[in-house]
Amino acid sequence: MCDTLVGLSPATANGGAVFGKNSDRERNEAQFLELVPRARHAPGGPLKATYIEIPQVAETHACLLSRPFWMWGAEMGANEHGVVIGNEAVHARVPAQRRRALIGMDLVRLGLERAATARDAVEVITALLERHGQGGDCGHLGRFYYHNSFIVADAAEAYVLETVGRWWVVEQVRGLRALSNALSIGDAPDALSPALAAHARAEGWTDAQGRFDFAGRLLDEERDAVSRGRMRCARGQALLERRRGRLDALGMMAILRDHGEAAEGDAAWHPARTVGRSICMHAAEGPRRSQSVGSLVSDLRPGRAVHWVTGTSAPCLSLFKPFLFETGLPPHGPRPTDRFDPKSLWWRHEQVHRATLRDYAPRAAAIAAERDALEARFVARIEACPASDRAEAVSQCWREADEAEARWRAAVAARPRQTSVPAAFLRSWGRLNQVAGFEGA
Secondary structure (H helix, E strand, C coil), X not given: CCEEEEEXXXXXXXXXXXXXXXXXXXXXXXXXXXXXXXXXXXXXXXXXXXXXXXXXXXXXXXXXXXXXXXXXXXXXXXXXXXXXXXXXEECEXXXXXXXXXXXXXXXXXXXXXXXXXXXXXXXXXXXXXXXHCECCCCCCCCCCCCEEEEXXXXXXXXXXXXXXXXXXXXXXXXXXXXXXXXXXXXXXXXXXXXXXXXXXXXXXXXXXXXXXXXXXXXECHHHHHHHCHHHHHHHHHHXXXXXXXCECHHHHHHHHCCXXXXXXXXXXXXXXXXXXXXXXXXXXXXXXXXXEEEEEEEEEECCEEEEEECCCCCHHHCCCEEEECCCXXXXXXXXXXXXXXXXXXXXXXXXXXXXXXXXXHHHHHHHHHHHHHHHHHHHHHHHHCCHHHHHHHHHHHHHHHHHHHHHHHHHHXXXXXXXXXXXXXXXXXXXXXXXXXXXXX
16 A cells, blocks of 8 residues: 655745655565666666566667566656656556566556656556556465555646546646545546547446546545545645645655654654544554555756655655665665665664554654754755755765664664553564574564
């Protein structure tokens, strides 16, 4: 389960666009940051995506990807032209295809590699969807089949693209928009696939003006009761509205750390007490096996894009660090797998995250002030830095983030437990820690 959000001028503080996403996947499904360079290819040659081969194009753009370790595609990312994309798993009354095809994460990467604007990326994704379809298992340890929705944005425009099989609808964003794990486009899309329009007419779904309610007709109510997609979408939209006219990168980071209305002002809140799902998601016993395993915030302005990445799980306990295409991606350890590796950024942070879960409120509070102060300093540093000094400024931010993480690991390990945590919650984590060979909680 995931949440993606975007704001456009005049709802933003800087007149550009601000994009954010939490990627929610299984708790040992490590995600890593990869910078894929611009490249030329033999047109029409074979390109192996996660499951199938498709024809390659002559040139692909440089991309920053946040990728689950086992797949070709990405949960979210950005390209050198300032296009950003994030996807959401959605469920419909039409079952998702189990036969292998492109998966939603492949479509994210393909849109970034092949498009220089948000509008072009929508066209790339819909054309590939109509030609190759979507399908295949998207789960790590558990099987998971779904359709996909996307927010696609650049500095000037943003679009919501929702799909069911090879059908698609598009809504252009006007101002602020949240998206979660539920179909959300109603009876006034800005575009829809010809095949969907024909099917709707044949089934008698359309009114006298030829309109029909896409989400109303196709949303799977039973699955939404589990994923709470509409509820989280409403929460995300409300949090965006609170910042209308002043939304910036730091504000988007704060939204991605939200644990829901019940946690606001509750100094003793613990993830085990989450009712349903939240934007910053922590896994637990029972059906809530997914959690926020990576986060991205993009500050997009004409001619300038700064991307803020965690490369780690649990944004409430993570630091967002800057990335600029002109300076590259700082070294951050080897590509992780689903086995514990303290040399990788993702698993190093798990030593903070998983230890904090054993006594969340006091341990999270011990790092929150430093986290916020560091991020504010990082943003100010990158904002004020002349172009000639940006590479060193980015590296300095990453060094300071590593130093802070090391302090947090030591501090969390030394802090005695003060509160009681439900045994079922701890058992669910203990089982998955053992599967990963995890040390440090």
